[in-house]
Amino acid sequence: MDFLKARSTGLTLLFTIALTLGLSLAPIPEQWRPLPSLQRGPLQEKLVALTVPARFLGGQPVPAPETEVAAGQPTKPTAPPEDEAGEDAGTDVAALPPDQPVVPTVPGIGLEELSAPSLARAVELEALREKMSAQHVDIELNCRKARADGTCEEDGLAPFHKALGELRADTRRTPVRVVHLGDSLVASDYITDVVRDRLQERFGSGGKGFLFITRPASAGRWTRSGRGSDGWTIERLVDTKWPRDRVGWTGVAFTAAGGSQNTKYDAEGARVAELFFLAQPSSGSVQLSVDGRPLQRIQTRGFSKTKSEAAFARVNLPENAKTLTLTTSGRVELHGVTLETGTPGVIYDTVGLLGGMAEVYLRAQPAAFRAQLRQRKPSMVVLMVGGNEAFFYSRERTTLEEVRAQMKELVSRVRANVPDAACLVMSPIDAGVRTMGGEPVPRRGSKEVSDIFREEARLGGCAFWDAYNAMGGEGAALRWLEAGLMLEDLVHPRAKGSDLLGHLFDLALQRSFAKAHTALVPVADTPGLQDADVALTRTFDKLRRRESGEALRVGIAQLGASHTASHYFTDAVRDVLAKRFGDAGRGFIAAGKSSPRLDKARVARELTGEWKVEDALDSTPGGLWGLTGIRAVGAPGSKLRIQFCKGCPEEKSRTGRLDLYALDVPDVASPDIRVDGEDIPPDAPPPEPLTAPTVRIRSFPVTGTSHEVEVAAAPNSKVTVLGAALEYDTPGVVLDALGLPGSTAFTLRDMDAAAVDAQLASRRPDLLVFWYGTNEANLVGLDAQGLSGDYTALISRLRKATGNAECLVLGPTDRLAKDASGHWTEAPSLATVLGTLPRVARDAGCAYWSPRAAMGGERAMLRWQRSRPVYGHADGVHLTPEGYERLAASFARDFLSAYEARKKGEPTARMEGN
Incomplete structure (x- = not known):
């Protein structure tokens, strides 16, 4: 094709207004534009209805005049306000809109491994896809390597699937690189950023590339x-x-x-x-x-x-x-x-050339093309051109034979230069043009070029994805324009339209991988809050009444292991709920040493003198323990201090209650107690002498915001403190974090039942949250039937003790362990726990939420370890503070989404078996 001749023709017709404006505004190289200044001049809005009106500068989207931004600032093309959210839109659960929908899953389309924030965004795009009649189109794998008998030995994406599988199994020590070449649709990075983000979320990030x-x-x-x-x-x-x-x-x-x-x-x-x-x-x-x-x-x-x-x-x-x-x-x-x-992970390189075509990439110096491509060692090369070929074909400046020859040569060059890499060809998307009267009509060429690309991909041993039909086929560009998803040029999607295309391509890649990959833990691990509208009716109704202005207290008690004991998760959830429904106080704090984990909640602990902090994990079953399975035993003269709301602004009109949990022991003198610096009078002698240690809950009225309790052992006696709690008389939410690191549901079961039940009842919970399972997952040969029976009985017992409080069971996070060769493997009983706890929740009448699914499912811990910032701890068990906060955002979003659905009378997700 003689491009110089085409340009010369354009210059010759400079004074032919329609063609001049068309070339000036079309998505072609800047040097070809007769009037490049039209891209910025005030005439632009007046020319919108003429020929091929585009708001593009050199093919690159720029803001429309009514939404100008500072030069050089990152911006998406002109789009409705909802397009302007960042890549993690929706994770600000405090700002969750009141009509936020429940986040469902659609089996079989590739959503299964997305984290909750990404899933929520994907569901929004799914709704948009349905509205626009866009389609889930599977990748045509084709055959890259045939056997002698003509059958296919290796499909077009096999090297890519193999590399991703190695990342998933932690047997790969090098990144999985993708090189994606294309035109202005790739140059904007609005399609490929969705794909990049999701691949890196599923398989870990190897960097920007x-x-x-x-x-x-x-x-x-x-x-x-x-x-x-x-x-x-x-x-x-x-x-x-x-x-x-x-x-x-x-x-x-x-x-x-x-x-x-x-x-x-x-x-x-x-x-x-x-x-x-x-x-x-x-x-x-x-x-x-x-x-x-x-x-x-x-x-x-x-x-x-x-x-x-x-x-x-x-x-x-x-x-x-x-x-x-x-x-x-x-x-x-x-x-x-x-x-x-x-580190291992996915790296997704994108090179988009404005006005790019197969012919343009063939201009590259062959030796440099080969050297640069081999240097990247890609596992897959993606070719996303065709839009400009279709444009020139529609203008009769090229022929389909020329388009075919150029794509054939480009596919051949890629296959020859990196023969061990997968390759994938994408079709052009649908586009439109305007008549001289300004009416938008479909542009010919996209379907014809798409058919050629499909055939050349098959012949060249590359996979093929039909973006044209995924978008909706002929006329889709006109529908997208009407819906605000297309720029006025009818060629380039706006930000949200590009996100939808990236969403469709990503899910096509994920479906192809899922078909080629056998899950390491083959269990259903469903995202979202399950059975909430059945199990949490009273809790949600009470929250609704609180939100409408009633002076109500809503109590939540979360029992668990180290995920709960760290406070990071519960602090983040508490912040969200308190902002929306009111803050009724910090709740229960276990006795113990000072801990920086309490700093964010403005709680301080201090032990002076000789103390021994004991826990129920390795002790004889049946002992008396605090709600977290902890007790602090102080020698004579030792002191314990717990301070609530340290440094908070004082509100002298605020009233509340400070509770002290301790053991009364026969023949041991009562401790000295000070509240806010004032001595508390000694307790009156009990009517009947104590014959055995007993849990004692002392309650003290307080005024103001910040409060402190100090307990000192008598000169000749020990003291055993279990914890303290602060609540205000103001309406709102109280969320207790009752966690013991390393514990299981069996640990809680084996603690003295009467002592646990009495203390838990004193906390007056409306909702009991049980978060065990991560440590059970590491028990070799875990008895699923025993776990189910004992856990169900425990939940039923504690519900009865708390006046039939409602309940929510959280499953395990993803848990990994290193084998003898240093590779990460699934915890030995993770599949057993994942398969058992939904049944425990169902049998106990509880809602269920899977943290592992919210993390992204199988091998999510590995991806969280490799993310930036790092979300997964190096031990393969715990999360970083940022990771707990991210998981808490996912939980709060799902919880509030289910709450909103309850307010509207809509059903929420159901667990299988109901």
């Missing part, structure tokens, strides 16, 4: 590039005079011809950087600096005195690096930088 030196066009997002100084000379394969014999698939040459140029990258989480550059005679150098400190200087001179070639330099970055800066000296040509974590 390939990034340009600076933005290769004068508009658009900075997300896939550094922030370069002014003065870089930029040459692109899409330009009329492209950089011949120099650039590979990265497509852009950034040259610092003289003086010094620089660019900066956000390097947070990265431990390895690799510079892509052109090694050439008499070339200069690049200084790499981290956080303003020089790290390494890279010389870009080549070994040959006559030949230039693609070259690479790999540099290790210091831990906790924040910023990577590149500063040139002399004449230097750079092609990009990769940033990686140095």
Whole structure:
């Protein structure tokens, strides 16, 4: 195809208004635009109805005039306000809208392994998909390697599936890289960012991957590039005079011809950087600096005195690096930088060239194309072009034969250069044009090009995904325009439309992997709050009345192991509920040593003198313990102090109650007690002498916000303190965190029943939350029937003791353990626990929520360990503070979603078997 001739024709017809405006506003290279200034001028809005009206600068989306933003600020294309949420939209559970829907799952479409925040966003996109008549289209795997008899030995995605399976099984020590090449739809990164985020959530993040030196066009997002100084000379394969014999698939040459140029990258989480550059005679150098400190200087001179070639330099970055800066000296040509974590995980490179086509990527210097592609060692290469081919075909500037020949050659080049990588070809999406009268109509070409790409993918041994039919087929672009999902040019989707395409492609990839992959723990692990509208009716009704203004207290007591004992999870949930329904006090705090985990809740503990903190985990069954399975035993003269709401603003009008939980022991003098610095008069002698230790709950009225209780052992006596609790008389929620690290439901079962029941009843819970199972999952040969029977009986007993409080069972988080070879494996009884606890909840009449499903399902812990920030603890069992807060956000969202559904009378999710 003679592109120079096409451009010449366009210039000849410069004064033919319709064609001039069409070329000026169409998604083609900037050099071809007769009137590029129309992209910014005030005439733009008046020209919207003419020819191919686009708000694109060099093919890159820019804000519409009515929504201008500061130059250089990241922005999505013009879209309705709901499109402007960040990538984690919905995780701010405190701001959950009152009509937030329940988050269901749709079996079989690929949602199963998403975390709760991602799932909530996916469900919104599912609703949008249905509204727009978009479709879930499976990937056509095709055959990359045939046997002698003609049957297929290996399908088109087999290397990619194998690599992901190795990540899942923790047998891979290198990243799984994807190289995604395309046109302006990829350049915006609005489709691929959804895919990248979800793959990294499921399989762990290996880093940001390939990034340009600076933005290769004068508009658009900075997300896939550094922030370069002014003065870089930029040459692109899409330009009329492209950089011949120099650039590979990265497509852009950034040259610092003289003086010094620089660019900066956000390097947070990265431990390895690799510079892509052109090694050439008499070339200069690049200084790499981290956080303003020089790290390494890279010389870009080549070994040959006559030949230039693609070259690479790999540099290790210091831990906790924040910023990577590149500063040139002399004449230097750079092609990009990769940033990686140095750990296994998914890396998703995207290179989108504005106006990109198969023919454009074939302009790349073959040796550089091969060298750059092999350097990335991709497990899969994705080719997403076709939109511009269809555009030129519709304008009769190319033929289908030329399109076929160019795609055939590009597929062949990819397969030959990285024969061990999977490859996938995507069809173009639907598009439209406007008549001279301004009426939008379907544009011919997309279906024809799609059919060619499907056939060439099959013949070339690549997989194929039909984005055209996934979008909705012919006429979809017109429907998307009407719904606000398409820009006025009828070619480029807006942010939400791009998110929907990314959603559909991601789920197609996930379905293909699920079919090729056998789950390590083959159990149903359903996200969302199950049976809430049946099991939590009174709790939800009480919350509704509280929200409507009634002066009610809503008590929640969570019993569990270290996930509960850490306080991170319950603190985050308490914050959300208190903001919405009111704060009625901190609730119960166990006796014990000082702990920074209590700082966020403004609680302080202190032990002075000789103390022994004992727990029920390894003790003889039947002992007297506090609600957390802890008791603090102090020698004569020792003191314990617990301070609530330390540093809180004082409200002298606030009243409440401070309760002290301790043991009264025969022939042991009562301790000295001080509340807010004032001595409490000694207790009157009991009417009947004590014959055995007894749990004693003392209650003291208090005024104000901050309060402190101090217990001192008598000079010749020991003292045993179990804990203390603070509540205000104000209406709202009280959430007790009653956790013992390392414990199981059996631990709670074996504690003295009367003592536990009496203390729990004193807390007046409306809802009992049971979070056991993670430690049971590590018990070899766990008896599922015994766990089910004992746990169900325990729940029933405690419900009875608390006046039939409602109940909610939380399942285990994902738990991993290292085998003898150092690989992470599932905890031995995880599948047993996952299969048993939903039945326990059902049999006990409780709701059920799966933390493991909210984390992302199978092997989620591995992905949380590799995330940035890190959510999973290195021990494979616990979460980091950030991880607990993330999980709490998921739980609070599901809980409040079920609450909203109850208010509307809508059913919530059901557990199987109901």
